[in-house]
Amino acid sequence: MPERGVATRAKLIAATQDVVREIGYAHATTRAIAEAAGVAEGTIYRHFPDKVALYFAAALDQDGALIAEVASLPKQAGEGTVVGNLTTALQRLATLRERIIPLEMAMRSDPELIERRRTMTPPLPSDGPSPPEAIAQYLGAEQNLGRIRRDVNCLDAALILLATLFGIGIGLMPNDTADMTDRNNLLIRSAVELFLHGLEP
Amino acid sequence: MPERGVATRAKLIAATQDVVREIGYAHATTRAIAEAAGVAEGTIYRHFPDKVALYFAAALDQDGALIAEVASLPKQAGEGTVVGNLTTALQRLATLRERIIPLEMAMRSDPELIERRRTMTPPLPSDGPSPPEAIAQYLGAEQNLGRIRRDVNCLDAALILLATLFGIGIGLMPNDTADMTDRNNLLIRSAVELFLHGLEP
Amino acid sequence: MPERGVATRAKLIAATQDVVREIGYAHATTRAIAEAAGVAEGTIYRHFPDKVALYFAAALDQDGALIAEVASLPKQAGEGTVVGNLTTALQRLATLRERIIPLEMAMRSDPELIERRRTMTPPLPSDGPSPPEAIAQYLGAEQNLGRIRRDVNCLDAALILLATLFGIGIGLMPNDTADMTDRNNLLIRSAVELFLHGLEP
Amino acid sequence: MPERGVATRAKLIAATQDVVREIGYAHATTRAIAEAAGVAEGTIYRHFPDKVALYFAAALDQDGALIAEVASLPKQAGEGTVVGNLTTALQRLATLRERIIPLEMAMRSDPELIERRRTMTPPLPSDGPSPPEAIAQYLGAEQNLGRIRRDVNCLDAALILLATLFGIGIGLMPNDTADMTDRNNLLIRSAVELFLHGLEP
DNA sequence: GATGAATGAGGATTCATTCAT
DNA sequence: GATGAATGAATCCTCATTCAT
Numbered sequence: 001m002p003e004r005g006v007a008t009r010a011k012l013i014a015a016t017q018d019v020v021r022e023i024g025y026a027h028a029t030t031r032a033i034a035e036a037a038g039v040a041e042g043t044i045y046r047h048f049p050d051k052v053a054l055y056f057a058a059a060l061d062q063d064g065a066l067i068a069e070v071a072s073l074p075k076q077a078g079e080g081t082v083v084g085n086l087t088t089a090l091q092r093l094a095t096l097r098e099r100i101i102p103l104e105m106a107m108r109s110d111p112e113l114i115e116r117r118r119t120m121t122p123p124l125p126s127d128g129p130s131p132p133e134a135i136a137q138y139l140g141a142e143q144n145l146g147r148i149r150r151d152v153n154c155l156d157a158a159l160i161l162l163a164t165l166f167g168i169g170i171g172l173m174p175n176d177t178a179d180m181t182d183r184n185n186l187l188i189r190s191a192v193e194l195f196l197h198g199l200e201p
Numbered sequence: 202m203p204e205r206g207v208a209t210r211a212k213l214i215a216a217t218q219d220v221v222r223e224i225g226y227a228h229a230t231t232r233a234i235a236e237a238a239g240v241a242e243g244t245i246y247r248h249f250p251d252k253v254a255l256y257f258a259a260a261l262d263q264d265g266a267l268i269a270e271v272a273s274l275p276k277q278a279g280e281g282t283v284v285g286n287l288t289t290a291l292q293r294l295a296t297l298r299e300r301i302i303p304l305e306m307a308m309r310s311d312p313e314l315i316e317r318r319r320t321m322t323p324p325l326p327s328d329g330p331s332p333p334e335a336i337a338q339y340l341g342a343e344q345n346l347g348r349i350r351r352d353v354n355c356l357d358a359a360l361i362l363l364a365t366l367f368g369i370g371i372g373l374m375p376n377d378t379a380d381m382t383d384r385n386n387l388l389i390r391s392a393v394e395l396f397l398h399g400l401e402p
Numbered sequence: 403m404p405e406r407g408v409a410t411r412a413k414l415i416a417a418t419q420d421v422v423r424e425i426g427y428a429h430a431t432t433r434a435i436a437e438a439a440g441v442a443e444g445t446i447y448r449h450f451p452d453k454v455a456l457y458f459a460a461a462l463d464q465d466g467a468l469i470a471e472v473a474s475l476p477k478q479a480g481e482g483t484v485v486g487n488l489t490t491a492l493q494r495l496a497t498l499r500e501r502i503i504p505l506e507m508a509m510r511s512d513p514e515l516i517e518r519r520r521t522m523t524p525p526l527p528s529d530g531p532s533p534p535e536a537i538a539q540y541l542g543a544e545q546n547l548g549r550i551r552r553d554v555n556c557l558d559a560a561l562i563l564l565a566t567l568f569g570i571g572i573g574l575m576p577n578d579t580a581d582m583t584d585r586n587n588l589l590i591r592s593a594v595e596l597f598l599h600g601l602e603p
Numbered sequence: 604m605p606e607r608g609v610a611t612r613a614k615l616i617a618a619t620q621d622v623v624r625e626i627g628y629a630h631a632t633t634r635a636i637a638e639a640a641g642v643a644e645g646t647i648y649r650h651f652p653d654k655v656a657l658y659f660a661a662a663l664d665q666d667g668a669l670i671a672e673v674a675s676l677p678k679q680a681g682e683g684t685v686v687g688n689l690t691t692a693l694q695r696l697a698t699l700r701e702r703i704i705p706l707e708m709a710m711r712s713d714p715e716l717i718e719r720r721r722t723m724t725p726p727l728p729s730d731g732p733s734p735p736e737a738i739a740q741y742l743g744a745e746q747n748l749g750r751i752r753r754d755v756n757c758l759d760a761a762l763i764l765l766a767t768l769f770g771i772g773i774g775l776m777p778n779d780t781a782d783m784t785d786r787n788n789l790l791i792r793s794a795v796e797l798f799l800h801g802l803e804p
Numbered sequence: 805g806a807t808g809a810a811t812g813a814g815g816a817t818t819c820a821t822t823c824a825t
Numbered sequence: 826g827a828t829g830a831a832t833g834a835a836t837c838c839t840c841a842t843t844c845a846t
Contacts (some may be wrong), residue, residue: 004809004846022309028228030837040811045838047809061287082401089265102310108371109303110225149401160392163368164361170309190354191361198399200283206826231820241828243822252820407805426713428629432841442807444843453841504712510773511705512627551800555793562767562794569766572711592756593763600801602685602752633816643832646815650830734839 009047011037011055017099025055025106052116059103062096067127069096070134077141082148085137085138087192090165091185093131098181101169132158157195164191210248210258212238215258218300226307245271253317260304261298268328270297271335278342283349286339288393291366294332299382301368333359357394365392411449411459413439418460427457427508432565454518461505464498469529471498472536479543484550487540489594492567493587495533500583503571534560559597566593612660613652614640619661620702628658628709662706665699670730672699673737680744685751688741690795693768694788696734701784704772728732735761760798767794 015037020028030051034041048054069092076085097104107113129137135158142148168187171180216238221229231252233309234241249255270293278287308314330338336359343349369388372381417439422430432453434548450456471494478487497504509515531539537560545548570589573582618640633654637644651657672695679688700707710716713799732740738761745751771790774783 008809022312026307026311027313029835031835042812042839043810043835051837105306105310105371106227109306110227111223112225112228135388149398149402152395156388156391157395160365160369160388160395163371163388163392164365165368166371167366167368168361169362170306170364170367187357187361187364191355194353194358194361194396194399196356196399196401197350198342198397198401200397200399201347209826230818233816242820243829244827246821247826410805415690424714426715428709428713429715431839433839443841444808445806447842448805451654472700472798478781507708507712507773508629511708513625514627514630554797558790558793559797562771562790562797565770565790565794566763566767568770568773569768570763571767572708589759589763589766593766594761596755596760596763596801597797599752600797602750602799602801611830632814634814644816645818645833646831654816 008037008039008043011039012044012047012054013058013061017061017103020058020102021099022057022107025102025110052113055103055106056114056116056120059100059107062100066093066096066131067129067134069093070131071128073134074129074137074141077138078145078147082142083189083192083196086135086161086196087189089135089138090161090188090192094165094169094184095181097169098137103154105170131199132162135161155186161192161195164195209238209240209244209374212240213245213248213255214259214262217255218262218304220302221256221259221307222300226303226311232369249333253314256304256307256314256397257317257321259302260308263301266297267294267332268330268335270294271332274335275330275338275342278339279346279348283343283394284390284397287336287362287397288390290336290339291389291393295366295370295389296382298370305367306371336362359385361395362396365396407449410439410441410445412529413441414446414449414456415460415463418456419463419505422457422460422504423501427504427512447448456517457505457508457515458522461502461509464502467498468495468533469531469536471495472533473530475536476531476539476543480539480547480549484544485591485594485598488537488563488598489591491540492563492590492594496567496571496586496590497583499571504514506568507572534564537563563597566597569581608650611640611642611646614642615650615657616661616664619657620664620706623658623661623705623709624702628705628713655716657704658709658716659719659723662703662710664680665703669696669699669734670732670737672696674731676737677732677740677744680741681748681750685745686792686795686799689738689799691763692738692741692791693740693791693795694763696767697772697791697798698784698786700772707769708773735765738764764795764798767798 012033015033016028019032023032030041033054034089037043044051044054044155048057057183070089073085073089079085092099107117128134132155136155139152139154139157143150143152143154148154165188168184168191213234216234217229220233220237224233231242232246234255235245238244245252245255249258274286274290280286310317328366329335333356337356340349340353340355340358344351344353344355349355366389369385369392414435417435418430421434421438425434432443432446435456436446439445446453446456450459472491475487475491481487509519514590530536534557538557541550541554541556541559545552545554545556550556570586570593618636619631620763622635622639626635633644633647636657637647640646647654647657649658673692676688676692682688710720731737735758739758742751742755742757742760746753746755746757751757768791771787771794
């Protein structure tokens with residue numbers, strides 16, 4: 001049975017994700033977040049010491065889900081096709097991160113958040129590989145199976161794949177497309193195919 | 202020789218780029234910008250109708266330089282290697298955009314700026330292809346020369362390359378490296394090589 | 403043997419005195435007081451209608467003890483020395499009031515408390531003389547015994563003695579002394595001696 | 604010719620003294636002070652870094668006048684009567700401090716202000732003796748002239764006199780008298796006479 | 805009696821913008 | 826053109842108080 005305030009905390013995290021996505025990090029005020037969560041402004045401070053702590057909770061909210069998602073990737077080495085495995089994994093990551101992309105951007109561009117993250121006690125000992133690690137492990141396993149070129153640095157390749165995913169997620173491209181999710185999933189597949197087959201004939 | 206006001210305008214734009222990079226878009230106040238520019242706060246409003254206009258001027262400041270930079274790319278088709286041509290071009294873009302990456306992020310994630318950009322009169326009739334267009338043209342030319350696979354959508358490939366560049370520029374990767382520029386240039390080269398040769402054996 | 407609620411009430415009063423002394427009247431929040439008392443914030447309102455009532459209870463808490471302390475003073479007229487009798491009485495008052503000096507200051511300088519006190523029903527029919535009255539009575543008795551000059555207004559003298567005591571208690575003097583209580587007791591004795599013997603040769 | 608904001612600064616200091624006296628230190632909000640000064644709330648922060656700095660400026664506002672007032676006291680040794688000299692000096696001090704007594708109390712009872720004062724850079728090298736020093740010097744000079752007993756510690760006596768003045772100023776006595784200033788001046792004279800002649804016959 | 809989550813008015817402070825100089 | 830004092834709405838946060846448990 002959930003204690004009295006667990007639901008409120010969850011509402012605040014969801015509201016933060018929604019508000020930052022809808023009106024932007026710079027305009028996501030405590031007032032707007034409280035209103036979206038359907039609680040009083042003061043209630044925020046019963047659950048989080050300050051606004052930045054709420055941002056962090058909202059941004060890291062799905063870290064567990066992300067890690068769980070990619071944890072199984074290395075085991076898939078040898079099954080199906082490399083393109084298929086990576087495309088599926090990246091598309092799932094993209095879906096999971098859709099809500100928090102603006103928060104991730106803020107955490108990477110706002111020096112206040114960067115510093116805070118640096119000095120923050122890590123939330124959990126993270127019982128699984130992070131996305132870049134998991135992808136690098138998967139690529140390494142495929143390398144051993146001969147399905148990936150031997151002269152490739154797997155960690156760099158994983159980072160580059162994720163950088164591409166991030167760039168696509170931000171909507172680097174002219175974003176007047178109606179269904180952004182579909183468009184992005186197509187681009188992710190194209191990107192993976194390009195990465196695998198190469199541009200050269 | 203620039204008149205008095207022109208120099209002030211340039212100082213404000215440079216100060217905006219510096220301040221946004223150093224303390225973040227959300228914390229870049231008019232006071233901080235004016236101080237960095239060495240002018241009084243009120244002076245901002247002699248050159249720009251409001252703060253958002255200053256952001257735009259700062260963010261689009263180097264659009265001309267970017268366009269000039271990539272304009273020559275299509276003409277290089279057939280010369281040197283594809284990897285070399287793209288690597289050089291992307292590294293130059295990265296260098297030019299280093300100052301304004303945080304502003305670009307803000308312009309893509311802050312709905313206020315997105316809307317403002319939508320309703321803004323385009324600054325110049327854009328006397329050249331934009332970076333994605335130029336890269337797509339280059340890839341198309343190489344395709345005609347047989348140096349790029351025929352079954353590749355050149356515009357998508359260009360967008361994916363730029364998304365990767367953007368993701369790298371944001372510092373998606375653990376950014377504890379001292380010389381970020383060198384690290385990024387290496388990653389850009391790796392990314393281009395991956396894109397060209399593919400991961401598959 | 404006190405019931406459950408009586409002990410809680412006492413804890414709240416003691417906590418209020420402690421907290422006001424430690425962090426100041428202006429910063430003594432209900433949260434801090436409840437925490438110091440080891441009870442929940444809501445519990446305060448089970449014992450007092452509001453925070454001001456708690457302040458009053460804490461400030462007047464030792465009025466009974468003060469009155470009891472000075473009640474015996476007039477009877478001492480003629481015994482020992484005047485200096486000794488007054489010094490002992492004032493030092494005892496100082497000790498008793500040590501805990502509540504900041505609350506007394508607040509009750510004399512915060513118009514909200516002053517007004518509230520004015521309209522408050524007097525807590526007890528005051529079964530004894532107040533400190534100024536008791537001291538004045540004592541001085542009058544000594545006057546009759548010829549140990550105090552006849553041309554002295556005893557009530558004024560008592561008020562002045564207490565004003566001095568209050569000024570000393572506030573720590574008017576440079577308060578870097580380690581043991582403030584000892585220093586104050588010495589000053590009280592010096593003050594009484596000055597008052598009695600006079601500065602003139 | 605006073606610069607643009609000197610008058611505003613003075614208005615803010617006067618308003619702070621008035622508001623703290625009228626509604627108490629704990630209720631003297633920036634809003635109330637700004638309103639009393641006839642300026643916008645934000646204007647406070649153009650002249651003072653924060654509210655505490657404004658309190659300090661208001662509390663120390665008349666330190667120069669106080670020091671100037673007592674500076675001449677030691678030179679009066681031997682002139683007139685000791686009672687007259689001290690009474691006049693103390694009554695003048697009382698008048699000068701009337702506006703700031705509540706602020707002085709706050710500065711002595713609020714740990715935040717005490718700490719701030721401790722770490723504050725002294726406003727001026729204070730080109731004169733402080734009130735306790737000046738009074739002690741005066742008493743010492745009279746001692747040399749034989750008008751004060753030799754076995755008296757002049758600094759302690761000065762501190763005790765000022766403690767009495769402070770206690771009287773706070774209104775330790777039942778403060779329902781209409782004209783508090785007159786009543787206080789009478790008490791000050793009585794206190795000085797008591798101090799000089801002593802209570803003993 | 806006791807709790808502590810929730811409240812929302814109010815607090816200090818910031819900030820984009822204006823305007824007299 | 827340039828200044829910087831003034832503005833006041835808006836921001837983050839606090840706090841006395843209430844109430845369902």
